[in-house]
Amino acid sequence: xxxxxxxPPPLGKSRFAYGRKPPTMRAAELPQICSVRVQDLFDDxxxxxxxxxxxxxxxxxxxxxxxxxxxxxMIKPGDTVNVLxxxxxxxxxxxxxxxxxxxxxxxxxxxxxxxxxxxxxxxSASSKxxxxxxxxxxxxxxxxRGEVFSFGPYDNGVAIDTEIGRLYGVRRAYAAKWLIHxxxxxxxxxxxxxxxxxxLKAFTMSYARMETRSVFHNNFPTRxxxxxxxxxxxxxxxxxxxxxxxxxxxxxxxTMGVDADNDLIAMDRRITLSMLQRYGKMLxxxxxxxxxxxxxxxxxxxxxxxxxxxxxxxLFESGEDHLDLDFADQRPDPPPDKRSVExxxxxxxxxxxxxxxxxxxxxxVTVAADPDVAKxxxxxxxxxxxxxxxDLPQAMDIAAERAGTDKAIVFDGxxxxxxxxxxxxxxxxxxxxxxxxxVDEELLPKWLRQRNLAxxx
Amino acid sequence: MFTTSAIVQISEExxxxxxxxxxxxxxxxxxxxxxxxxxxxxxCVGCFKCLEACIPYNAISIRRDPNPRQLGVPAERWDxxxxxxxxxxxxxxxxxxxxxxxxxxxxxxxxxxxxxxxEPEELTLATGVRAKCGMWCLTPVMRLLAAxxxxxxxxxxDYRIYADGDGTEVAIxxxxxxxxxxxxxYRLRESLEAVESGKNLNSPAxxxxxxxxxxxx
Numbered sequence: 001x002x003x004x005x006x007x008p009p010p011l012g013k014s015r016f017a018y019g020r021k022p023p024t025m026r027a028a029e030l031p032q033i034c035s036v037r038v039q040d041l042f043d044d045x046x047x048x049x050x051x052x053x054x055x056x057x058x059x060x061x062x063x064x065x066x067x068x069x070x071x072x073x074m075i076k077p078g079d080t081v082n083v084l085x086x087x088x089x090x091x092x093x094x095x096x097x098x099x100x101x102x103x104x105x106x107x108x109x110x111x112x113x114x115x116x117x118x119x120x121x122x123x124s125a126s127s128k129x130x131x132x133x134x135x136x137x138x139x140x141x142x143x144x145r146g147e148v149f150s151f152g153p154y155d156n157g158v159a160i161d162t163e164i165g166r167l168y169g170v171r172r173a174y175a176a177k178w179l180i181h182x183x184x185x186x187x188x189x190x191x192x193x194x195x196x197x198x199x200l201k202a203f204t205m206s207y208a209r210m211e212t213r214s215v216f217h218n219n220f221p222t223r224x225x226x227x228x229x230x231x232x233x234x235x236x237x238x239x240x241x242x243x244x245x246x247x248x249x250x251x252x253x254x255t256m257g258v259d260a261d262n263d264l265i266a267m268d269r270r271i272t273l274s275m276l277q278r279y280g281k282m283l284x285x286x287x288x289x290x291x292x293x294x295x296x297x298x299x300x301x302x303x304x305x306x307x308x309x310x311x312x313x314x315l316f317e318s319g320e321d322h323l324d325l326d327f328a329d330q331r332p333d334p335p336p337d338k339r340s341v342e343x344x345x346x347x348x349x350x351x352x353x354x355x356x357x358x359x360x361x362x363x364x365v366t367v368a369a370d371p372d373v374a375k376x377x378x379x380x381x382x383x384x385x386x387x388x389x390x391d392l393p394q395a396m397d398i399a400a401e402r403a404g405t406d407k408a409i410v411f412d413g414x415x416x417x418x419x420x421x422x423x424x425x426x427x428x429x430x431x432x433x434x435x436x437x438x439v440d441e442e443l444l445p446k447w448l449r450q451r452n453l454a455x456x457x
Numbered sequence: 458m459f460t461t462s463a464i465v466q467i468s469e470e471x472x473x474x475x476x477x478x479x480x481x482x483x484x485x486x487x488x489x490x491x492x493x494x495x496x497x498x499x500x501c502v503g504c505f506k507c508l509e510a511c512i513p514y515n516a517i518s519i520r521r522d523p524n525p526r527q528l529g530v531p532a533e534r535w536d537x538x539x540x541x542x543x544x545x546x547x548x549x550x551x552x553x554x555x556x557x558x559x560x561x562x563x564x565x566x567x568x569x570x571x572x573x574x575x576e577p578e579e580l581t582l583a584t585g586v587r588a589k590c591g592m593w594c595l596t597p598v599m600r601l602l603a604a605x606x607x608x609x610x611x612x613x614x615d616y617r618i619y620a621d622g623d624g625t626e627v628a629i630x631x632x633x634x635x636x637x638x639x640x641x642x643y644r645l646r647e648s649l650e651a652v653e654s655g656k657n658l659n660s661p662a663x664x665x666x667x668x669x670x671x672x673x674x
Contacts, residue, residue, distance in 0.1 A: 126590075127509040153592055154481045154506050156616050163636050165627035168619050196642065211622040214596035218555070219628035224648035227632070227640055325644065382462060451642070 001429050005419045006035045008412035009052045009094040011299060014133060016126075016357040018380075019372035023355045025392045027295045027410040028419050032396070035417040036425050038252040038308050041432040042281045048254030051416060052093040056100040059255060063104035063246065066260035070244045075178050077114035081243070082176035083144075086206045087125040089184045089248065090134050091300040093415055097255040099138035101248050102182055104258075106144060109180070119147040121173050123206035126301070126359055128152050153210040160238070162231035168209035169232065174241060181245040181264065185271045187279045188304055191317040192217075195275050196325060196451065197226030199247060199268040203238070204229040223325055233264060247271060251278035252309030253416045269453065276447050277455075280323060281432075281439045282310055287318045288431045292424060293350040293403040294363070295396070297412040302351075302360045305411035308418035312411045316348060323443070325450040349403035352395045353377060365402045369395035458529030459559035459585025464501040464522045465508060467494050471516035478507035478517060480616055483587045485578045502528065502581060502588040528585035534572070535564035543567040547597075547604035548630075548652075555597035558589030566598060570605050577602070577609065577618060596624030 005028035013022055027033055039045050049058040075081060083105055089098035106118055120140055124130045131150035135141050141148045151170045158171040183199055193201045204216040204225075216228045232238060245267060246260040256278070261267035294312065298305035303313035351363040353373055358380055367387045368374030374388035387402070389395035400406050407424035418428070448454060467478075474492030486500035487507060494516070503522065511517040534540070535551065541564070544551040549563035561584050569583040577598055581587045586594050595618070602609065603625040611620045629649050637645040 124509075127505070128512055129509060152509065154510065154616075157619055157622075159619070159622065163639075164632055166622050167627065168622040209619065209622070210592045210595055211619055211624055213592040214594065215622075215624045215627050217593050218596045218600075219624055221629065221648040221651060224629055224643045224645050227636070227643040227645060228627075230640060230643070231636075379462060382460060 001036060001040050002422065002425050003035045003037060005033045006414050006417035008414050011355055014357065017355055018353060018358055018376040019370055021372065023297065023370065027297045027354060027392065027412055030393065030396060032421050033410060033419050034422050034425055035419050036428055037417045038282065041285065041428065042436055045252055045278060046256065048251060048256055050097050050255040056096050059097045059100045060104050062258040063101050064108065066258040067108045067246060070260045071262050072109060072112050072243065075109065075113040075115055075243060078117065079115045079178055080117045080176040081109060081115060081178045081180060082119050082121045082173065083180045083182055084121050084173055084207060085182045086123045086202055087130050087134065088186065088188060088304060091304060092184060092186055093254060095138060098184060098248050099140060101246060101258055102140060103143050105180060105182055105246055118144065119149060119176065120144045122150045124150050124152045153208065153213055157209040160232055160235050162235045164227060164231045167212040167232055169207050170209060173207045177241065178243040179241045180243050183245065184248040185250055185275055186311065187275060187283065187314065188311040189313060190283065190322045192222050193226060194223055194322050194325060195272055197230060197268060198275065199245065199264060199271055200226055200229040200233055203232040249274065252282050272451055273453050276323065276444060280444055280447065281436055282308060283314055283323065284439055284443065285428060285432060285435045286310060286315050287321065288435065289315065289318065289347045291349060291405045292347050292407040292409055293352065293399045293405065294348050295352040295354055295408060295410040296356040297354040297410055299413065301357045305356065306413050306415065307409055307411045309415045318347060323447045349405065350399040352399045354392055367395045367399045458527060459561065459588050461503050461522045461526045463503040463519050464498060465496060465505065465517050466520050467496055468516045469493055471514050473514050477510040481506040481510045483578060483591060483617065484581045500582060504588055528582060528588065530565050530568045530584055534568045539571050540564050540567045543571060543601065543604055547600040549597065556586045556594035559585040561586040563597065563601065566601050570601055575607050599623040599625050
């Protein structure tokens with residue numbers, strides 16, 4: 001059940017990374033790192049059609065089959081179309097599967113409707129500079145004939161009048177006769193969407209101005225906040241422009257396929273069911289981790305790096321069952337420290353920074369695994385406790401000492417397996433059977449009941 | 458409390474006078490002098506929004522702040538009764554961090570407002586709020602200003618903030634009954650009840666919950 005460390009997707013040089021260079025050593029090369037396979041933990045997680053680094057033909061075939069079921073007759077030759085995508089999709093499994101889906105969407109729309117006025121609009125996560133690294137890497141500028149643009153929350157806005165009041169989208173994202181929403185079902189930020197409208201969230205956090213993003217985050221309890229993107233989706237403004245949506249369907253093992261539909265709500269319900277089935281046990285398993293340190297060793301920002309198909313924020317936020325839509329019966333005792341914006345009381349006691357894009361630090365203690373990384377961390381986060389190690393092995397030693405544990409998990413982009421230290425591997429293996437039972441017998445039935453869903457016979 | 462560490466600089470040769478940078482600056486550090494954008498250095502908080510707004514021209518770059526500043530209201534001014542009252546009126550716990558990037562609390566912003574700050578851009582300079590991503594903290598700032606009776610007026614051309622979408626009018630406590638009925642899946646009535654009872658005071662999401670699961674398999 002315990003295997004040698006799995007090989008993570010490669011990392012390249014990035015202007016966004018602490019240190020601005022690829023790491024000299026990956027955590028998977030450390031002698032104390034081994035791996036557990038997600039299907040050894042939970043044998044009902046299905047095999048993927050595509051893994052990072054493999055030929056993308058199965059993704060293309062799945063996309064064509066899914067798009068074949070979609071009505072595109074509303075799009076006429078010469079009509080303008082914006083294919084809207086989000087940056088995070090390119091950070092999943094090396095990004096090749098999401099990029100292939102985007103290429104397939106253009107090809108199918110051109111072939112079936114005759115229009116060539118198709119633009120790819122990429123919602124940036126932190127800055128529009130992301131486009132400069134991402135789009136050329138996947139050849140999307142060439143595939144979209146140079147019609148690619150990036151947009152962010154501070155761009156010029158457009159008012160969208162909805163059932164709940166006026167909200168604002170990014171004008172350029174919506175500036176086409178037809179919209180195609182191309183997304184993914186990664187459970188990233190499950191603490192915000194609770195897998196209750198997962199596919200809708202982009203209407204608030206990808207395609208919206210910052211006013212509307214702030215409304216989503218601060219004016220609604222999270223279990224109700226998806227009314228905001230739902231209201232945008234249901235607005236006359238969006239309905240007039242709506243064509244269809246396509247979604248990269250995933251599991252902790254890799255890409256499972258592609259779904260597509262003219263009815264986003266119907267597809268969201270299908271995706272909700274599959275997400276609960278495929279990711280529920282892994283999310284619950286993370287909740288059993290009580291003390292550890294983490295190693296950041298993947299592309300993208302810290303909370304959105306992957307291990308075993310789950311993003312790191314699933315561990316940072318593992319203090320409660322975010323798939324449970326009921327409010328807690330009692331107020332927490334002691335109450336949460338609302339002054340704190342750090343994960344000082346979660347399971348993560350320290351962080352080794354080997355590679356990540358600049359912005360978030362989410363542990364009180366951060367150990368830089370490289371002097372250049374340390375230099376950036378100290379400059380950008382002067383208020384944090386940051387230790388500078390000479391190299392990754394030394395950083396691991398410092399983190400273990402400061403965290404008071406030798407249990408470590410590596411967020412390095414792996415799907416299908418989790419790279420981690422042996423003591424934590426043994427813990428997860430020991431706990432998985434009970435987690436599996438609890439999800440099958442107690443939690444999954446509750447999660448489904450709360451969403452008015454049922455397992456297929 | 459937020460400490461600046463970097464600011465921007467503008468290349469006069471590359472600036473084309475498009476005003477994109479001025480339109481996104483949260484602290485009014487940028488202005489136009491004729492066809493050139495100019496920086497008022499002491500007002501730059503290093504959010505770098507202008508940098509990406511200038512992508513087509515690359516006239517703006519980052520440099521180390523030669524005079525790092527601490528932006529914040531002294532803590533002894535946070536627990537005045539009128540500050541606590543303003544926070545409650547805006548539905549915030551005073552100690553609540555309303556800006557995730559700078560850890561600025563509701564009480565700190567409320568204290569600045571009580572002390573006479575009226576414009577969102579002035580609040581950024583007074584407290585550091587909105588000095589980074591700006592996507593979390595805008596609505597709390599506008600709710601605190603509105604609770605103090607301050608109305609923000611902006612022209613349609615000023616897209617730093619759209620005053621009619623600033624978050625003071627769309628919230629769980631403004632959802633119409635028919636909408637709550639139409640979308641039961643979002644549990645809107647239940648959420649409102651939780652908010653009104655204080656079980657879930659307004660901010661929904663303890664960003665990082667501090668309760669660890671007790672049960673172990």
